[in-house]
Each structure stands twice: as C-alpha cells, then as structure tokens.
Amino acid sequence: MAVYSTNEFKAGLKIMLDNDPCSIIENEFVKPGKGQAFNRVKIRNLKTGRVIERTFKSGDTLEGADVVDVAMQYLYNDGEFWHFMVQDTFEQYQADAKIVG
Structure with a gap:
C-alpha cells in the first residue's frame, strides 16, 4: 500500500x-x-x-486508501436498490437505497 x-x-x-x-x-x-x-x-x-x-x-x-473511482450511469431505483451501469463495459451494479441516500 x-x-x-x-x-x-x-x-x-x-x-x-x-x-x-x-x-x-x-x-x-x-x-x-x-x-x-x-x-x-x-x-x-x-x-x-x-x-x-x-x-x-x-x-x-x-x-493510501485502496479506493477506485468509476464513472457510472444511473439507471433506475426499484425502491430497495439503486441500479447503475458502467458505460464502457455495460456491467450493472446495485447499491442499497440506505447507502445511496
């Protein structure tokens, strides 16, 4: 590190x-x-x-912190999770609504 x-x-x-x-x-x-x-x-x-x-x-x-910044596009919110997509690879990730705010 x-x-x-x-x-x-x-x-x-x-x-x-x-x-x-x-x-x-x-x-x-x-x-x-x-x-x-x-x-x-x-x-x-x-x-x-x-x-x-x-x-x-x-x-x-x-x-130093082992942190990676990745630009993502917001897709939608299903009430429980927020969904994001990496525009280069089209990989999708979800984050708990409590964490996102």
Whole structure:
C-alpha cells in the first residue's frame, strides 16, 4: 500500500484515517515564523460523508486508501436498490437505497 507524506497532500487524494477511507478536500501548508511547519487539512470520510479538519506536522505520513473511482450511469431505483451501469463495459451494479441516500 502506498504511503503519502504531508508534502504530497492535495485535493482528491484518498487516504486511510482511523481505519476509514477518506478523501482530502482541502490542504493548506502553514509555516509559522516560529515553530515547525504543518498542514491544515479538510478530510471527507468516504463511509459516513462527514467532513473533519485535522492538523498534521510536516513530515507525517499516512497510508493510501485502496479506493477506485468509476464513472457510472444511473439507471433506475426499484425502491430497495439503486441500479447503475458502467458505460464502457455495460456491467450493472446495485447499491442499497440506505447507502445511496
């Protein structure tokens, strides 16, 4: 699994934080006049959708998340499941309505 240092943080990077896959929304590098530099990062938990703000010291590392983004087309909702299709391969997937929202 890939390991990312704070100098590699950028929007859209997928990382593992507290054993949950997360996506970096915003990253701000701060170098104060006195003390160690740090990164102030806004992170979205991919399981819950919650946004949190964390601060990491310069040089800290985080494990990369094994997450794949796939563009899909919405097909229909049968009440219990939402159905999607991968346009390149025509494979169809269903997701529980509780998860989709």
